[in-house]
Amino acid sequence: xxxxxxxxxxxxxxxxxxxxxxxxxxxxxxxxxxxxxxxxxxxxxxxxxxxxxxxxxxxxxxxxxxxxxxxxxxxxxxxxxxxxxxxxxxxxxxxxxxxxxxxxxxxxxxxxxxxxxxxxxxxxxxxxxxxxxxxxxxxxxxxxxxxxxxxxxxxxxxxxxxxxxxxxxxxxxxxxxxxxxxxxxxxxxxxxxxxxxxxxxxxxxxxxxxxxxxxxxxxxxxxxxxxxxxxxxxxxxxxxxxxxxxxxxxxxxxxxxxxxxxxxxxxxxxxxxxxxxxxxxxxxxxxxxxxxxxxxxxxxxxxxxxxxxxxxxxxxxxxxxxxxxxxxxxxxxxxxxxxxxxxxxxxxxxxxxxxxxxxxxxxxxxxxxxxxxxxxxxxxxxxxxxxxxxxxxxxxxxxxxxxxxxxxxxxxxxxxxxxxxxxxxxxxxxxxx
Numbered sequence: 001x002x003x004x005x006x007x008x009x010x011x012x013x014x015x016x017x018x019x020x021x022x023x024x025x026x027x028x029x030x031x032x033x034x035x036x037x038x039x040x041x042x043x044x045x046x047x048x049x050x051x052x053x054x055x056x057x058x059x060x061x062x063x064x065x066x067x068x069x070x071x072x073x074x075x076x077x078x079x080x081x082x083x084x085x086x087x088x089x090x091x092x093x094x095x096x097x098x099x100x101x102x103x104x105x106x107x108x109x110x111x112x113x114x115x116x117x118x119x120x121x122x123x124x125x126x127x128x129x130x131x132x133x134x135x136x137x138x139x140x141x142x143x144x145x146x147x148x149x150x151x152x153x154x155x156x157x158x159x160x161x162x163x164x165x166x167x168x169x170x171x172x173x174x175x176x177x178x179x180x181x182x183x184x185x186x187x188x189x190x191x192x193x194x195x196x197x198x199x200x201x202x203x204x205x206x207x208x209x210x211x212x213x214x215x216x217x218x219x220x221x222x223x224x225x226x227x228x229x230x231x232x233x234x235x236x237x238x239x240x241x242x243x244x245x246x247x248x249x250x251x252x253x254x255x256x257x258x259x260x261x262x263x264x265x266x267x268x269x270x271x272x273x274x275x276x277x278x279x280x281x282x283x284x285x286x287x288x289x290x291x292x293x294x295x296x297x298x299x300x301x302x303x304x305x306x307x308x309x310x311x312x313x314x315x316x317x318x319x320x321x322x323x324x325x326x327x328x329x330x331x332x333x334x335x336x337x338x339x340x341x342x343x344x345x346x347x348x349x350x351x352x353x354x355x356x357x358x359x360x361x362x363x364x365x366x367x368x369x370x371x372x373x374x375x376x377x378x379x380x381x382x383x384x385x386x387x388x389x390x391x392x393x394x395x396x397x398x399x400x401x402x403x404x405x406x407x408x409x410x411x412x413x414x415x416x417x418x419x420x421x422x423x424x425x426x427x428x429x430x431x432x433x
Contacts, residue, residue: 247304248315258373260325381399
């Protein structure tokens with residue numbers, strides 16, 4: 001008996017510990033609506049079920065038959081509810097409530113009617129058929145809830161990587177193991193029901209209940225690992241992305257640019273870089289205010305994300321300066337994309353009250369040369385951007401990739417959305433539409 005009580009105590013402590021873990025993760029920034037509160041409550045309910053089971057072991061005369069099983073079902077329902085919130089599919093709260101209320105209400109009504117009579121020694125045990133029926137109903141509901149956990153989690157496995165995928169797989173495996181354990185428990189009763197016989201008298205299966213509690217603790221561990229993986233990825237994203245515009249920060253962008261240049265060097269593929277600057281941004285801040293300037297930056301970043309070429313890498317280098325890396329893209333392809341962006345920005349003012357804020361951008365472009373690193377190609381794109389500003393802004397200037405070593409540098413080219421070319425300060429090439 002002593003060993004059984006110790007095992008029950010350990011199971012309850014593990015469930016309580018997982019409730020604390022879920023509550024701590026819930027307090028992390030960005031994890032407020034991830035279902036962790038429901039899982040913490042579910043673990044506390046599981047702890048209560050263990051306490052009731054221990055009380056029933058130590059005080060058999062108390063009217064607690066079938067109560068731990070019913071409470072365990074309520075805890076599992078909270079875990080299913082939390083998992084639905086975690087995967088972005090909230091709801092079915094009333095369905096889960098309806099699965100738990102009838103059994104708990106019936107057991108509570110019997111306890112009130114017979115278990116707390118003022119007459120001495122009037123504690124009346126629940127009839128064996130009723131205990132068997134409640135236990136069987138609770139077990140069937142537990143199987144349905146565990147299968148619902150599996151159904152919710154399976155579609156998430158291909159969407160996760162690394163520890164997140166392992167955590168989701170472990171949750172599925174633990175849920176299936178618990179389902180099999182409950183199935184073994186209720187198999188004799190189900191067979192007797194199929195044969196139209198009375199349910200058998202319930203024998204003690206406290207050990208199996210404790211194993212189920214450990215299984216539910218295992219479910220909590222797996223879910224906590226899934227939540228931790230989400231939190232880690234969220235923090236990594238925040239560390240690599242600009243808070244205002246949600247594009248890569250300067251350091252993260254530079255890492256991606258260097259990696260892209262090395263990959264292009266190995267694969268002998270072209271890479272084109274566009275350096276973008278919002279024209280007269282200080283005047284926008286002075287005229288409309290800094291909050292309006294922030295709105296313009298967010299608006300432009302949104303245009304960039306929606307209209308950049310496929311697989312483009314977008315970053316904010318500071319202030320009103322942005323950059324775009326276009327892997328496997330030649331200068332001509334990149335120039336066409338930049339011209340479209342230039343025209344789109346001019347035609348799409350930033351929504352503001354009372355009037356939209358119109359703004360333009362200047363773009364300098366360069367295509368990576370063989371053997372050139374990230375610093376060199378960005379310096380050439382920066383020079384092209386400087387030329388675009390000298391040529392009046394609101395245009396695209398490209399630093400041509402065709403300069404041969406030792407030869408005079410070819411003129412940089414200003415292009416507008418009409419496809420025309422105009423001479424830069426150091427050249428005389430012109431092309432009219």
